Every structure is written in structure tokens, then in C-alpha cells.
Amino acid sequence: MIQVQFMKPFYTKLSDSKLRLVFAYQYFSITKDEEIFHFIPIEGKEMIVDLNTMQVENLSEVFVFQRGNRFVRLPLYQLLLVSNVHEYLTPIIENVSTQIKPSQVEPLYQFDEEVEGIVRGLVEENLSRLIDNALESRNEALFHDLMVEKAKFTGGYAAS
Secondary structure: OEEEEEEOOOEEEEEOOEEEEEOOOOOEEEEEOOEEEEEEOOOOOEEEEEOOOOEEOOOOOEEEEEEOOEEEEEEHHHHHHHOOHHHHHHHHHHHHHHHOOHHHOOOOOOOOHHHHHHHHHHHHHHHHHHHHHHHHOOOHHHHHHHHHHHHHHHOOOOOO
């Protein structure tokens, strides 16, 4: 198993809702088979975290660790799966999250009155068409059910 021995970003940058963590020599080390390997920035050197979803975005980035003349190459997704990197990453993200204003992070879902108005109009039109079809087919039970449904939807009153 791979254990993170030390992990401290050399540089952090917050832009919009993305947090970039850049690592350099001596700022990241892992233990594999009881041997310490130190990070070397020859391939990947940064993690990009989306603060809205709290997900690491650049999972294909390859981190390289060295001990003497031996190297360990780990794609970021694998490092996240097989090590305790979350224990080190979580406090870093939480520290940055407490420093930013809520307005800097976009909500996952935004309320859009125009879209909701269009959807409400379409649902009302559909209910009206279904009511017309129930009347044409002389299906009184369906007609009453649809009128109750329309009343619930529009906030009106319908006799049952």
C-alpha cells in the first residue's frame, strides 16, 4: 500500500471555483514498501480541484516519485485510489474554502424564473389537451382526475 508521508503544496491559486495545487521537490513524499519516495516534477506537478463539486479534475496527470535511481509513476486517479492522499488533501481544501466568499463559488443549480415559467406553461397546455381528449372520449373519471390535477398544479379549486 502507498501512504502519503508529507504533502504540502508549493503554490496554491484560486481562480473562480477552481483550486490549483502546485507541488515541487520536497513538498510531497510517499511511502511504498516501507521506503520513502520523493516527488519530482518531471511530468505532472499540479492538482486541480473544483470547489463546487469537491472533485479533482485532472485525474490523468502523472505524478513521479523517486528514491535513488528508482521511480514510481502514479496517475493522479490511482494515487487517489490507493493512498491516503485524501487525509492530506481535505484539510488543504477546507482551509481554502473557509477563506473564500460564498459568492465566489457557483451554486450547483441556479433558479431560472424564465425557464420555470416556460415549463409551467407547457405542463398547463398538456393538461388542457388531456382534458379535451377525456371530454371527446366521454371518459368522465379521467376528466375529473385531470381537473383535480390541474387544480393542484395551478393552485385553483376543482370539484370532484
